[in-house]
Amino acid sequence: MPSQKGKELPPSSPEYQWVASVIRSVEQRTGSPTRWNKQVFEELDPGVLGSAHADGTMTVSPSMVLDPVRQAYTGGRPLTNDENYRLRDAAATVTHEAVHLSSHYGDPTVPGAHPTHDPAGRALEEGQAEHWTHRNLDGVIADVGLDAAQPGVLTQPSMDAYPAYTSASADLNSALAARTGQSTDEIATRLIGTERAQRWNAAADMVIDQRLGGLMPESHRDAIRAQVVAPARAEFEKLAAVVQADKSLNSAQKTTLAKDAASRAISGMDQAVGHAEQHYQNWYQQEAARQAPQQAAPQQAQQTTQQQTAPQQAQQTTQQQTAPQQAQQTAAQQGGPQQGSPGGQQRPEPVHQGQAQATNRETPSTGQAVSPEVVKLRAMMSGGQAPASGAVHVNGSSTDGARPDRNGQSAAQHATRTTKAPTPERG
Amino acid sequence: MDFETVDTQVRALSDSLRGADQATITAEVERLKGLAALIPDELWRARAMARAERLPELITGPAPGTSEQFERAVQLQGEAASAQGSTEERIAVAESAIRAIAELAEQAPAREAGTILRMNSSLARLIEELQLEGRPG
Numbered sequence: 001m002p003s004q005k006g007k008e009l010p011p012s013s014p015e016y017q018w019v020a021s022v023i024r025s026v027e028q029r030t031g032s033p034t035r036w037n038k039q040v041f042e043e044l045d046p047g048v049l050g051s052a053h054a055d056g057t058m059t060v061s062p063s064m065v066l067d068p069v070r071q072a073y074t075g076g077r078p079l080t081n082d083e084n085y086r087l088r089d090a091a092a093t094v095t096h097e098a099v100h101l102s103s104h105y106g107d108p109t110v111p112g113a114h115p116t117h118d119p120a121g122r123a124l125e126e127g128q129a130e131h132w133t134h135r136n137l138d139g140v141i142a143d144v145g146l147d148a149a150q151p152g153v154l155t156q157p158s159m160d161a162y163p164a165y166t167s168a169s170a171d172l173n174s175a176l177a178a179r180t181g182q183s184t185d186e187i188a189t190r191l192i193g194t195e196r197a198q199r200w201n202a203a204a205d206m207v208i209d210q211r212l213g214g215l216m217p218e219s220h221r222d223a224i225r226a227q228v229v230a231p232a233r234a235e236f237e238k239l240a241a242v243v244q245a246d247k248s249l250n251s252a253q254k255t256t257l258a259k260d261a262a263s264r265a266i267s268g269m270d271q272a273v274g275h276a277e278q279h280y281q282n283w284y285q286q287e288a289a290r291q292a293p294q295q296a297a298p299q300q301a302q303q304t305t306q307q308q309t310a311p312q313q314a315q316q317t318t319q320q321q322t323a324p325q326q327a328q329q330t331a332a333q334q335g336g337p338q339q340g341s342p343g344g345q346q347r348p349e350p351v352h353q354g355q356a357q358a359t360n361r362e363t364p365s366t367g368q369a370v371s372p373e374v375v376k377l378r379a380m381m382s383g384g385q386a387p388a389s390g391a392v393h394v395n396g397s398s399t400d401g402a403r404p405d406r407n408g409q410s411a412a413q414h415a416t417r418t419t420k421a422p423t424p425e426r427g
Numbered sequence: 428m429d430f431e432t433v434d435t436q437v438r439a440l441s442d443s444l445r446g447a448d449q450a451t452i453t454a455e456v457e458r459l460k461g462l463a464a465l466i467p468d469e470l471w472r473a474r475a476m477a478r479a480e481r482l483p484e485l486i487t488g489p490a491p492g493t494s495e496q497f498e499r500a501v502q503l504q505g506e507a508a509s510a511q512g513s514t515e516e517r518i519a520v521a522e523s524a525i526r527a528i529a530e531l532a533e534q535a536p537a538r539e540a541g542t543i544l545r546m547n548s549s550l551a552r553l554i555e556e557l558q559l560e561g562r563p564g
Contacts, residue, residue, distance in 0.1 A: 250493070
């Protein structure tokens with residue numbers, strides 16, 4: 001049976017201490033508590049270098065991991081280039097497994113959760129762990145002082161063990177970073193720190209919150225998440241069977257195909273969010289048109305003033321977490337429907353698959369600012385008058401690619417607008 | 428100048444230079460090494476130098492192996508990870524793949540053997556998960 005536990009390493013042994021220090025370094029750098037149970041065993045299976053077990057145990061190969069590490073610290077001489085390469089491999093093995101120990105399963109049976117052990121979940125887990133390892137191995141090596149013993153370990157190249165999973169995960173992270181203004185390292189940390197049953201939802205939330213913040217009733221989040229997650233999971237589900245296992249392709253070609261898969265994944269997520277965005281915008285505009293005749297004359301004067309500042313307000317409302325307060329102030333100034341007013345307000349109905357997407361003849365322009373009526377309606381929504389809950393089904397038949405956000409800016413422009421230097425758009 | 432400053436720039440550039448031409452990347456590596464050279468502590472200076480030189484690999488991701496054995500091992504990992512059938516059948520496929528991959532590692536160039544064997548960790552994990560799923564209760 002693969003991964004067989006041999007002799008347990010005594011906690012007082014240097015070997016145990018070294019493994020423990022790697023696990024602690026990974027825990028600190030990922031920010032995710034380790035589920036390591038403080039036990040380290042020698043790995044008896046010669047075909048396995050190391051393994052993080054479901055019970056929190058770590059096994060490590062005595063010959064391929066512990067021996068090179070022991071030699072590094074006690075050999076009394078600088079290692080050769082090849083020895084340093086094997087040493088880096090040993091560190092990469094334990095680091096990768098330690099990332100799995102900082103990755104928690106979660107409960108896949110709760111509503112809205114996703115399977116943790118299906119092909120999509122496994123590809124994402126292995127890809128994220130390998131990608132994190134490559135980006136942070138130098139830091140872990142420094143944390144445990146391995147380079148102080150053997151400086152050459154830092155100058156060795158790394159090698160990727162999962163051409164399909166790693167590149168797909170890396171490109172997914174890059175695309176999410178471009179859409180959220182975060183770095184890829186921040187995205188990786190966030191995903192690894194999210195339990196596996198909710199990881200896809202966490203990725204979806206990054207895209208949802210960036211474009212639907214203040215627009216989507218929170219009660220619709222689960223339904224929107226499902227639509228956004230579906231295309232991403234569909235692409236990752238195929239990575240093992242279609243890309244990794246393909247006998248006609250070399251690893252470099254598999255890397256390219258995996259990047260294409262990640263591109264389709266993020267494009268599918270963008271499309272799903274875009275459809276939802278258009279649905280909500282249409283609903284708000286229709287509601288504004290329906291309620292417009294009910295406005296009193298004095299309010300029209302105030303509204304005129306409000307319209308002069310609408311573009312600025314519209315831009316501000318599309319930024320994160322500032323919309324509710326401003327929109328509430330707007331509603332209060334206009335003397336319109338107050339927060340907490342009882343029902344009678346129309347609510348967005350779900351858009352079922354197959355139903356025409358827009359009843360409004362106007363096609364939302366990519367450069368169009370949000371109208372003051374929409375601003376006012378958002379204020380009503382944020383005042384507790386949530387639209388009717390229920391599934392919001394999005395028609396995914398559109399073939400267009402990534403849609404601009406509400407300000408008419410592409411994801412890359414949005415990232416530029418926030419904090420980062422321009423990033424070549426990869427998906 | 429300190430290591431954190433260099434590392435922060437390396438990480439940011441590894442994002443922003445995706446798709447950049449080699450000349451640009453090379454120029455940034457040299458600039459970062461110039462910064463690293465200013466770090467007074469020898470150990471941290473060496474770490475910063477190595478980190479600066481890691482930039483190209485961080486931008487593209489590390490390359491996979493190229494040997495025949497590496498390519499075959501990748502295929503076997505993918506086949507085992509996506510195998511269908513009963514739990515027992517899937518475990519058998521994964522165990523067979525682990526054996527085959529271990530043999531490939533012995534035949535492969537020395538510098539690819541370790542990475543080839545690392546693939547088996549994912550299959551060992553797969554087997555354990557399947558065994559746990561198959562347990563009653």
